[in-house]
Amino acid sequence: MRYHSLLPISALLSISVFSLLIHLNIMPSGITILEELKIAFAGYLYALILIIILAESIVYVGFYFPGQFFAVLLVVLAKPQWQDIVYLTLCMVVAATLGSGINYCLGHRLAKSNNAKKSLQKDGAQQEDYEETDEFSIKYLLIAMIHINSLAFYMFKQGEQNRPLKVVWFAGLLNLPYYLLLIFATSFLSEEVLQLAENTVFLITAISIWLLISGYLDYKKYRANM
Known part of the structure; x- marks a missing residue:
């Protein structure tokens, strides 16, 4: 039974582990590393944007790097032209x-x-083919895209459930307008409003709701299997 x-x-x-290690000064904060990357990649804005967005988009790693917020700030501070905005997007x-x-992988x-x-634990049982399951839900994909970290866990789950790989490309298309x-x-709203999405308390609250x-759902499944 999966939970x-x-x-x-x-x-x-x-x-929690990341926050504790940063608080105890055992490891530097994600912002500190991103600032160092900014200096190291001076003049290579596109490469820097790609690296920090990629880092935050990977499951679990994204809790350490507030890359999305940092990347958008870099874009705005660079005062890009229309064509630059398209390329950066x-x-x-x-x-x-x-x-x-x-x-997903x-x-x-x-x-x-x-x-x-599991197949090895079954005596004499033949291993079943690992076939694709049902189509992904667009509704849940849109909900997951509220934050890049939630999208990371959603994609991990899609891969675990062997959903069609096209969910990855579809999410990419939806990310264009996003x-x-x-x-x-970021250009028109205050920095404090957007920084809420990268706030640790906000993330913990969102994950706690997800956990509840x-x-x-686990309780309902348990009752159904009794």
Whole structure:
């Protein structure tokens, strides 16, 4: 029996460990590393944007790097022209899509590994083909795209459930208007409003809500199997 609550629990543990290590000065904060990357990649804005968006889009790693917020600020501070905004948006979409692909493959690999172990535990049982399951839900994809970290876990789950790979490319298409709006929002809204999305308390609250919903689903599944 698989539990829906395992992923949010692991997410809470991950963000808690990162926060503790940073608080104890055992490791530098994500912002500190991003500032160093900014200096190292001076004059290579596109490469820097791609790296930091890719880093935040990978499952668990994204809790450490507030890359999306940092990247958009870099874009705005650079005072880009219209064509630059288009190129930078495409760069962000490519990075986010690569991250989604990595998360999907990680989930897919984990599921195959678990299935292989289960097949070995069955005496004389033949290993079943690992076939694709049902189509992905656009509704849940749109909900997951509220934040890049939630999208990372969504893609991981899609790979684990062996959903069609096209969910990765579809999310990439949806990211085009998303990042365009994000750049314009950063230009017109205050820094404090957008920084809310990268706030640790906000992330923990969102994951806690996810955990409560998952726990309820696990309870319903448990009752149904009794």
